[in-house]
Amino acid sequence: MSTEVAPEPVRSRRFKFNWVDGFLWFLRVAALIAIVVGVVGSIQQFADGEGPSAAAWRDLIVSSISTGSMYGLIALGYSMVYGVLGFINFAHGEVFMSGTMVGLISATMLFENGFWDSNPWISILVVLVVAMITSTLVAVAIERVAYRPLRGAPRLIPLITSIGVSFFVQYSFAGLFGVAIRNYPPAPSQLSGNVDILGIPIAGTRLLVIGVAVVSMIGLWYFVTQTKTGSAMRAVAEDKEIAGLMGIDVDKTIVTTFAVGGAMAGVAGLLWALLFRGVDFLTGFLPGIKAFTAAVLGGIGNMPGAMLGGVLLGLFEGVGPQLVLAGLGIPAVSQLKDAVAFAALVLVLIFRPTGLLGERLGSEDRV
Amino acid sequence: MSLDPLTRRWGLIGGAIMAFTGAIGMLVSFDERILISPILSLGYLTLLLAPAIAGHMAARGKVSVLEEPEHDVAQGAQKGLVAGLIAGVFAVVFMLAVNPFDLSEFFPNINDRMFDMMTFDFGLGLGSVVLIVASALAGAAGGAIYGLDDEPREGVFRSAIWVILFSLFELVVSDVIEVDAIVDLIYARGGGLHIWSAIIIGVLAWWLGVRYKGRRAELTQMAKDSEAGSRLRWSLIGVAALLVIVLPMLVGGIVNELLINVALFILMGLGLNIVVGLAGLLDLGYVAFFAVGAYGMAVLTSPLSPAFSPELNWWVALPVVMVLAAIAGVLVGTPVIRMRGDYLAIVTLGFGEIVRILILSDWLTPFLGGAQGITRIPGIPLGATSVSGTSPELFIYMTMLLVGVAAYISYRTQESRIGRAWAAMREDEDVAEAIGISTVQAKLLAFVTGAIIASFAGALFSAKVGTVFHNSFDVLVSIIILVVVIVGGMGSIRGVALGALILIGVLGGPKSQGLLGEFAEFKLLIYGAILVYMMLQRPEGLLPSVRRSRELHQEEAAQDAWLDKKGSFIEEPEASV
Amino acid sequence: MSDRTPVLAFRDVNTHYGAVHILKDANIEIYAGEMVCLLGGNASGKTTTLKTILGYVPPTTGHVELDGENVNGWSTAQRVANGVTMVPENRRLFKRMTVRENLEIGAYLRHGEDLSEDYDRVFDLFPRVKERLAQKAGTLSGGEQQMVAMGRALMARPKVLLMDEPSMGLAPKLVAQNFEIIDRINKAGTTVFVVEQNANMALSIADRGYVLQTGRIVLDDTAEALMANPQMREAYLGDI
Structure with a gap:
């Protein structure tokens, strides 16, 4: 060993650590203070009759939850892949985008020959199926081409690869479908009103979104806990080698994991259509990162965590700016929605990287 | 059949x-x-x-x-x-x-x-x-x-590559050979090589390759042998430097514009190279430091800077900008010190995006100009004149100067004590800590150095374009710089230069065109494909540092040896044969 | 003995790790219903033997046989599907799954078959396991986990059960208990191949034993003969 790298005197090293820890504590305290002051400010504003009305707050919360449940479905894909293979599948946002984009094509075709208006519910079902199939196919194809050869590589390499895949898919879709933003045809009229749930009027589309998300989660839960394939997925996620020893086809199970994550992203694609209607090739980028944040927030590898994280993130980015930032006197807070989501990402990864419900990693990735 | x-x-x-x-x-x-x-x-x-x-x-x-x-x-x-x-x-x-x-x-x-x-x-x-x-x-x-067989196959590839290079680089070649008559001999009016020029180039490439094959092998051998090789390497660098200095004078404005872009990316690539290549920290939000440099310079020098307008001279503002960047480096680096690699990547991505959103926001518009940005940023004062994007032939030299500084910093740090500390940290953090390296200091130093170099690029960019606004600072830029570093070769200065030349020069940067305008719509698709291909086949890059190549392929070798990885759960109580 | 086909056999197996010669001309035969042990110290090649059976290490020369068939080139999954099951060292249960789910996964390849007999057998051998069916496997004690691991292996109705160092990491009292259970499993009809460092324990329940030294099988005899063998007593059994 070179004598030039002399050992640091212990005292000085501990001093450095204290400095970093001190900085982090300062951050925690500052964030906490900012949040408290902001919330108090908002309450003040509300009491003074400024800012959003009670009804507006209520709508904000509902829409945040519905957006959040969409994030949760996308987050499942990130969570499952991280649990099984130990890396962030950056391209999962594009898996989501592909579903909603191709769903859009089918929706437009249905709209053009009048089917959309005459049979709205069947049309939505068709879009759902198309989106799910597309997303699943894209996810499986990506795994086969870009990730399978990298099994066992240090985790940054598949991450970087997934960034490359993400670009490739984005710009392939740009080339195939053009760069203009397209809109889904309008939602069926039955959805346009409000539905009364427990005295709270909820917009029809939002209710449908939450409903679909809940049903999908239940379906997924059933699949993963009660079926043989689901058990195999859980076994492979926990300990690939021993799972192989049980006779489980590890490769096929990994493909299934990607497929299921893709299918959920496809469902999310339909939900995007209902909530936001506009789609282009860049649609997957922000929701992708936000969904990853949600996955980490809930605890990566942990499926209930992904859903919980999604809803929470929806609330953070939806309600947060109005609740906290407006209270601090910052103008035009809705612009900062994405920044709040990113800030949530940063704060979670700094202060609680294992997430709220704990992370679930495979045996190779656990420290 | x-x-x-x-x-x-x-x-x-x-x-x-x-x-x-x-x-x-x-x-x-x-x-x-x-x-x-x-x-x-x-x-x-x-x-x-x-x-x-x-x-x-x-x-x-x-x-x-x-x-x-x-x-x-x-x-x-x-x-x-x-x-x-x-x-x-x-x-x-x-x-x-x-x-x-x-x-x-x-x-x-x-x-x-x-x-x-x-x-x-x-x-x-x-x-x-x-x-x-x-x-x-x-x-x-x-x-x-x-x-x-190997020899004829290499010959065919060599010929094909040289023909393609000559046809793609038509603009550069015709700028260098200013004489129209000669250019017309080589290239056709509507673009492209004449058939005979293609044939001649192909044959020449083949023949020269074969003729000097022995000599080339000799030279490569010598380059590896340290003493004589070191002199050879330095003379090669000298020749390259001379070519680089002379080139802008030979080519026209368009190509110089391009060279400036390439140089800016080399600059940022060198900075990111320190963070990613040397210290092993995957920073996906590097553009934030570029923004600090650009906006810092804009605020300090432009008369139209809202809120705060000291209208300093570029040279005076530069150290201030560097300090701002260093602070930013500390602010970004400290929270991520303890994170594992992939989380660090995403957090830095988040930081980068937060910076961009803040720049755009109404909240900071009174300071940073919001969507309009800050305009009328003066050029770099040099004696009587002011050098900016309007005179690319001069500006390129300014850029090259700073690239040289950055390269020098890269080179010195790599060979120094801190460089070795980074290498140790890259291999195994825990072991590095155990032998007394403060990973906290090492990581922060990497971030700060990287941030300062990025701020050089930002300061130059401001002066060149005269305007800064949010659009130039999105995540795409961070990722492109990363691709440049990875494709060129992580940890290697020559690699970064080559990567920037090929990618930015030919394909184009995130917001600017490269040599070939046709690539514009597809360049990001091609970038993505290249990144995937490199990761699958050659993660160490095109011109890697020898150490890096060894590192990456060592892991590969360990994976190829099924004996090592597969069935590893069947352990010997004491690891041995 | 040469009339019956061994369930598992090594025929002149040599393996290498790069240039290093590990297993040297290994010949092993294990017949149905037997309990055979493989003894040896560190670096003797025991680990490689298991890896070779499971297909993680291909023999450079020679081959492994299952029921007389040459299985060189077969994948691990194929071998498992043909009756080779292993209880890994350190148990390696699926800690996040319940005991019941662990047992179920053991029978993964037995599609659609009725498993009640197998469950009964496991509960018979390990009554404590039955009590803990709904618990997450990670919450069990070390000894209980070992039982679940063995039960999981039994659910596959293996033709030959491989055991990798069953004594490792267990308190001495549990070790004796463990071996007693392995004995019971064997008496109930399962062919067992135990790789073990603790020669005393292994020979006390085995029918036959092989002794590996630096990759070569140096002794191959009945358990009683090995226990009486003076070289063995000195080197592996301690002076009894």
């Missing part, structure tokens, strides 16, 4: 690529650029490259680590022919299936121009036949090339 599944698979892949490149509009777009006038355009090269590669891979067959592959031209050509045939048929089936419908509403690039191009303008009937034949021939050629 039986159809072996590998040949069939490559044929289908080739065909799929042909259909894909057609459907996204790449073929039509590339058709605008003529490589060899009048017979070969970039579009047709791309179209036929797919079956050629399919033929090559089919001829290669299954790669066995143990056996030496046989080289047989006839066999290779045969397999290649079949693969190319399948590819062509696939492409034709695609066209026939799609043609009857008007898909332009959903697939704007599947249009008449695509069909015309893919059928060689012969119409769907005859054109399909021509396509199949051409594809089969391309496949056969690709397969035959595989079948050649």
